[in-house]
Amino acid sequence: SQQGEEDPQALSIQEGENATMNCSYKTSINNLQWYRQNSGRGLVHLILIRSNEREKHSGRLRVTLDTSKKSSSLLITASRAADTASYFCATDEGAQKLVFGQGTRLTINP
Amino acid sequence: EAGVTQSPTHLIKTRGQQATLRCSPISGHTSVYWYQQALGLGLQFLLWYDEGEERNRGNFPPRFSGRQFPNYSSELNVNALELEDSALYLCASSLERGRSNEQFFGPGTRLTVL
Numbered sequence: 241s242q243q244g245e246e247d248p249q250a251l252s253i254q255e256g257e258n259a260t261m262n263c264s265y266k267t268s269i270n271n272l273q274w275y276r277q278n279s280g281r282g283l284v285h286l287i288l289i290r291s292n293e294r295e296k297h298s299g300r301l302r303v304t305l306d307t308s309k310k311s312s313s314l315l316i317t318a319s320r321a322a323d324t325a326s327y328f329c330a331t332d333e334g335a336q337k338l339v340f341g342q343g344t345r346l347t348i349n350p
Numbered sequence: 351e352a353g354v355t356q357s358p359t360h361l362i363k364t365r366g367q368q369a370t371l372r373c374s375p376i377s378g379h380t381s382v383y384w385y386q387q388a389l390g391l392g393l394q395f396l397l398w399y400d401e402g403e404e405r406n407r408g409n410f411p412p413r414f415s416g417r418q419f420p421n422y423s424s425e426l427n428v429n430a431l432e433l434e435d436s437a438l439y440l441c442a443s444s445l446e447r448g449r450s451n452e453q454f455f456g457p458g459t460r461l462t463v464l
Contacts, residue, residue, distance in 0.1 A: 273452065280387075280438060282354075282457035328393065332451045336381065336444075337406055340393035 245341050246329060252347040259316045261344040263329030264309075270332045272305060274314050277326045277343070286314075286327075316346075324348045352377065354456035356441050362462045363431050371426040371459045375443030381405075382424040383444070383453060384416065388437035396439075399424055431463045 247262045263272070271290045275283040289296045289305045289312065296303045302315040316323055326345050330338040355374045363369050375382050384396040395408040399418035407414075413429040422443075428435055438460050442453040 283455040288452050336398050337395040342392050
């Protein structure tokens with residue numbers, strides 16, 4: 241079953257703008273991870289945020305987590321053409337498996 | 351440090367055949383996970399191996415099986431292939447169970463069943 245639901249399903253912005261993607265989930269989690277996937281290839285791990293954390297940064301990435309609303313957001317600042325990809329959130333409910341959302345397809349226009 | 355590797359990159363089979371996919375985890379990682387990414391179905395958890403044992407499996411029929419070797423590499427076997435098994439199969443590894451479960455993925459094997 242798909243736990244995370246990303247919003248929007250597709251996002252198209254101009255290079256240099258910021259991109260924000262949201263993820264909602266249904267059950268309690270240990271942590272939430274964001275991944276990037278280019279053109280149906282492997283997933284690149286971007287960032288992990290634990291259930292007791294509220295915000296985390298990595299370079300141009302900023303992730304927030306609101307466990308009361310069961311939601312997370314991924315912000316990419318100063319977007320580049322190379323950021324064009326699909327972005328997935330994945331929740332760890334326990335039992336070691338990750339449950340993925342359907343993803344947000346991000347297109348950066350030059 | 352080398353990442354997760356998978357082979358082959360592409361695999362073409364016909365219905366009823368068997369497919370074997372291979373995965374080598376990041377050095378030092380003991381857990382290996384398999385996921386299926388089929389068109390329109392998203393990423394689905396298949397199997398988790400740790401220390402040579404199958405620890406958890408997703409909602410897939412028994413013809414999906416695998417194993418983990420003493421060097422922590424893993425094989426995924428799909429028997430009696432069906433057309434709907436066509437998908438990208440992703441392998442991931444993590445340091446050890448019970449911790450953050452930060453999973454790192456390989457490039458995938460694209461299986462096409464004709």
